[in-house]
């Protein structure tokens with residue numbers, strides 16, 4: 001996209017007004033600047049994709065109930081910052097900021113944006129030495145064709161060994177290497193779910209899970225994960241019987257975003273419920289290795305309690321590095337055969353160098369994981385302390401593991417806060433992103449995957465942004481039952 005042509009769809013004035021919600025900053029009289037910032041946030045959030053054609057000025061002004069001058073001023077700012085392009089006859093559309101331009105230049109702290117939309121720490125220090133160590137093995141691989149549809153044997157073997165060590169005996173033939181956990185989930189959905197099928201999901205849950213279910217043209221059936229008490233296994237049992245889903249998607253190891261861990265007894269009960277309903281479950285173990293408790297025996301994988309009903313999805317992303325883009329599926333051999341066949345229509349394997357490096361890390365994973373846990377524990381504790389200091393009215397349960405705090409806000413204000421926070425140089429994912437059908441306006445996910453000093457600064461800015469939101473608008477009553 002070079003900014004010359006609008007390539008995307010068109011958004012109507014009323015739709016854009018709904019998407020923008022309450023876009024005015026507290027007590028602000030800078031209407032054009034506020035509107036421009038709110039539109040920019042939607043672009044950064046991916047809700048207004050590059051190429052989207054914007055409504056005409058008059059249409060947007062009518063939809064927002066503001067003057068055309070104000071809308072024109074906002075568009076001027078967006079054009080200046082390179083986020084919007086316009087041409088006579090073609091209207092205006094979202095474009096790419098060229099040469100790193102963008103809004104919010106002025107105040108010093110806005111120059112350095114802190115991105116809290118990713119729960120993903122930087123690479124473990126051991127990754128570079130691992131890459132060095134596999135140079136010789138990589139040179140040998142260069143003489144071969146390089147395609148390993150199921151993954152490289154050495155890596156599959158080490159992943160199988162890791163499951164066995166965690167209490168789930170596994171053979172390499174039960175492992176398929178993928179390009180990350182998201183790819184793995186999509187492959188399973190492709191193999192097991194058809195259009196119109198129901199898929200049970202947690203609420204709140206990782207947004208890309210719901211996105212993958214939607215992309216498979218299936219319907220998400222939410223079951224609540226209580227912010228304080230976690231899963232309601234009898235409730236899941238009832239949902240399995242009543243909704244008869246084709247598949248369940250569960251993240252029982254430090255759930256994203258709540259951080260809950262399902263205990264052994266509940267794993268046992270859940271296993272019985274899945275078997276009775278004959279519903280397979282995709283168990284997303286992306287965050288499973290980030291158990292931050294000290295001296296506590298880790299609970300075995302859910303698949304150890306479910307016989308053949310669990311299909312486990314794992315990832316190198318959080319334990320080692322997201323940029324490795326490596327994940328895997330652990331399942332019964334016949335399902336792995338089907339998934340390997342299905343994969344060939346999508347891609348034909350994962351990068352060889354990355355697989356070699358991950359296999360090297362997995363040769364002796366404990367020291368690397370122990371260091372990772374210490375690092376993440378430090379980030380968690382810094383974030384919790386910063387929230388207590390700068391946002392004392394927020395409440396959050398300190399999770400035993402994972403990468404995020406799920407914070408309850410004093411008011412249903414999550415979207416407004418995310419807009420205000422962007423103006424203070426912090427990007428956050430508002431609660432509604434984690435709701436199957438939106439909602440969750442009283443909640444905000446804060447990941448702890450940045451260095452402690454960055455987290456402290458981010459929360460300081462969030463405290464200022466939250467104060468501006470609170471002083472601005474009248475409190476909105478939470479509609480009954482809308483928040484979990």
Ligand SMILES: Cc1ncc(COP(=O)(O)O)c(C=O)c1O
Nearest residue numbers: 180181182206256286315317327
């Ligand atoms: C629960 C969960 N599943 C899957 C993913 C995506 O993992 P990957 O990077 O391996 O595709 C994430 C990343 O944040 C996650 O939190």
